[in-house]
Amino acid sequence: MNIALLIIFAFALIALFLGIRATHGKKMNVDEFAVGNKGFGTLFIFLLIAGEVYTTFTFLGGSGWAYSNGAAAFYVPAYICLAYVLSYWIAPKIWNYSKDHHIISQPEYFASRYKSPILGLVVSFLGAIALIPYIVIQLKGLGIIVSEASYGGISPIIASTIGAIIITIYVTISGIHGSAWTAVLKDIMILGVIVFLGIYIPYHYFGGVQPLFEAVEKIKPESLTLASSGLSISWFVSTIILNAFGFYLLPNSFSVILSAKSAKALKKNAITLPLYTLLLLFAFFIGFAAIIEIPGLQGAEGDLSLLRLTIQTFDPWIVGVVGAAGLLTALVPASVMLMSASIGLMTGFYKLVKPKATDRQQLFASKMFVFAIILVAFIFTITGGDALAILNIMSYSLITQLVPALLFSFYKNRILNKIGTMVGILTGVGIVFYGAITSHKLIDFFPNIPHVINDISTGMIAVIINFVVAIVVSLATNHLVAKEKVDIDTLVA
Numbered sequence: 001m002n003i004a005l006l007i008i009f010a011f012a013l014i015a016l017f018l019g020i021r022a023t024h025g026k027k028m029n030v031d032e033f034a035v036g037n038k039g040f041g042t043l044f045i046f047l048l049i050a051g052e053v054y055t056t057f058t059f060l061g062g063s064g065w066a067y068s069n070g071a072a073a074f075y076v077p078a079y080i081c082l083a084y085v086l087s088y089w090i091a092p093k094i095w096n097y098s099k100d101h102h103i104i105s106q107p108e109y110f111a112s113r114y115k116s117p118i119l120g121l122v123v124s125f126l127g128a129i130a131l132i133p134y135i136v137i138q139l140k141g142l143g144i145i146v147s148e149a150s151y152g153g154i155s156p157i158i159a160s161t162i163g164a165i166i167i168t169i170y171v172t173i174s175g176i177h178g179s180a181w182t183a184v185l186k187d188i189m190i191l192g193v194i195v196f197l198g199i200y201i202p203y204h205y206f207g208g209v210q211p212l213f214e215a216v217e218k219i220k221p222e223s224l225t226l227a228s229s230g231l232s233i234s235w236f237v238s239t240i241i242l243n244a245f246g247f248y249l250l251p252n253s254f255s256v257i258l259s260a261k262s263a264k265a266l267k268k269n270a271i272t273l274p275l276y277t278l279l280l281l282f283a284f285f286i287g288f289a290a291i292i293e294i295p296g297l298q299g300a301e302g303d304l305s306l307l308r309l310t311i312q313t314f315d316p317w318i319v320g321v322v323g324a325a326g327l328l329t330a331l332v333p334a335s336v337m338l339m340s341a342s343i344g345l346m347t348g349f350y351k352l353v354k355p356k357a358t359d360r361q362q363l364f365a366s367k368m369f370v371f372a373i374i375l376v377a378f379i380f381t382i383t384g385g386d387a388l389a390i391l392n393i394m395s396y397s398l399i400t401q402l403v404p405a406l407l408f409s410f411y412k413n414r415i416l417n418k419i420g421t422m423v424g425i426l427t428g429v430g431i432v433f434y435g436a437i438t439s440h441k442l443i444d445f446f447p448n449i450p451h452v453i454n455d456i457s458t459g460m461i462a463v464i465i466n467f468v469v470a471i472v473v474s475l476a477t478n479h480l481v482a483k484e485k486v487d488i489d490t491l492v493a
Contacts, residue, residue: 005150007320008327011189012166015331018185019170019178026177030362033175034104034343035259040180042265047183048176048256048336049269050276055333056141056326062280064303066287070223072231073284079240081274083247088270091248092263093410105340106254107348110402113409116418117352122425123402124348127251128373130399131341134250135334135377139164142330143381148307149323151316157382163327164378167335171342172367176259179335186328191279193325198282201289201309209285216288223291229451238457245407246400246459252333255340338377342369394436397459401428404467416470419477424470431462 023032031037040048065073094109103109106127111120142163143156170178206212217224226233247253260266283306290297290305294312297305310322346366351357357365405421408414416424434440435458442461443454 002151002153002316004316004320004323005153007317008146008150008323011185011324012162012327012331015182015185015328016166016170018181019166019335020173022170022174022177022181028175028363029359030343030346030366031104032177033363033366034339035255036176036180038099038259039261040259040265041261042268044180044183045256045260045265046269046273046276047187048180048259049253049273050183050187056138056145056330060141060144060303060306062283063287063290063306066223066284067290067297067305068299068302069231070220070288071226072236073287075236075239075243077277077280079243080247080277080280082240082244084270084273084277086244087248088267090406091257091260091266091270094248094254094257095260095263095266098258104258105343105347106249106251107344109254110405110409111348114405114416114418114421116422119405119418119422120348121352122348122422124344126398126402126425126429127344128341130395131251131337132373132377132380133395135337135341135373136380138330138334138337139377139381142327142334144304145307145323145326145330148304148311149319149326151311151319160378160381163330163334164374164381167331167338168370168374171335171339172370176255176336176339179332179339182328182335183332186325186332189321189325189328193322194279194282197306197310197322198279198285201313202285204313205289205293212285212289212292215292220291223288229455232451232455234452235455235457238455238460242400242403242457242460242463243396245403246396249399249402249406250396251340251344251399252336255336255343338370338373341373342366345369345373394432394459397432397436397457397462398429400459400463401425401432401466403463404470415474417474417478417481419481420470420472420474423473424466427469428462428466431465432459435462 026032036044062073062076065076097103097113098109101112103112105124107120107124110123111117139160140156143158143160146154146159146163147156170182174181202209202212206215213224226236248257257266286306286309287302290309294305294308297308307322307326311319314322343366346362346369350365350369351362354361402425404416404424408416408421441454441458442449442456
């Protein structure tokens, strides 16, 4: 066993210990499991939300996008920073309502706001469908990182299996507490590793960041500008706007909002997190450096640029530390995703089927959903296939179909009712599914449409149509909703 693999295993055991130890002195119930009894202060909220940014994407996708797609990669820090700015106003509204109505999950929030358990059911399944591919990405990424960093000492499948076991153990034991404590170790590691690599590699090979980009400009100048079509300016802007509004609609991010101790803690994080997100630029520096130093990586191989350049540059023990950081960037986000998806299904589906379930039964059901979700994710991890590719493409576009429902939920006399909201969401989801399966764009229906419109994100187009449909259906069914309310009030009286 080489030194790199020993270091990676050591950190895996530390993460497992911290995850299990997190429940010390706490009596675990549904509230503690799901949202830490709404007791997390500014630091833990910071670490958990940051954990949704510094995932295996930092190690694989971030540098890989810079390597393969150049300037288009900068949409990532742009939309995340904008999401944090928007959260200054949005997150406290969600938290205040959820605290007043004892809400612990995203499906419960929408079901309560629109007085529709069926809408909660729709949101719970939508959240699970959107998160499973992200969990798969973390497990696959973990396998690749550990395998590469251990110089092939352990296979990707075995690494992914061990990671899935570790995540399952501490999520079922500690819930969100396990994620919070391992996030402390993860953020210390990622901060040190990504900054070190992002500074050292440009200076080691090129003498600085500016000479790095000058070298890239000579060899591959097109990577420093957005394309005229495809990943163009209109794609860039529409994707940033769509993803910024959708960032906190991912069930894992939504759960972190609900776990905060106060609205003030969320506002503090909205102010500081954009600066922290800029560290993603260091991952991009590594990807651009790899264009020069490791040419010829094709397709998905571009995601290996950071690891290949690290192995080429450093001794095995440093590679082991980098691999350990990569391991943690998979464990923490995947654990929050797993926990939030299971709680969403428990509150949106299980409580609808069994409304009188005790707290103990709800906690047990949540843990059973944990096992079911990780099993499905693991099967996709080891089999892959076209279905996974389609889900990956549409995950973010799917969850952002909740944007109109969220924004209008803040108004007491809202334009959208529960029927219009559900029809709008289902319409948007249908468009996303159709676009992902057929790969059709607007130009396939309107051949003369300019590229500036055709390149707009499919998810954005789906949200716009979703919004229009929701308004039209709401206006057409307001009398039905009003009559239903009168009938219910009469029965209660």
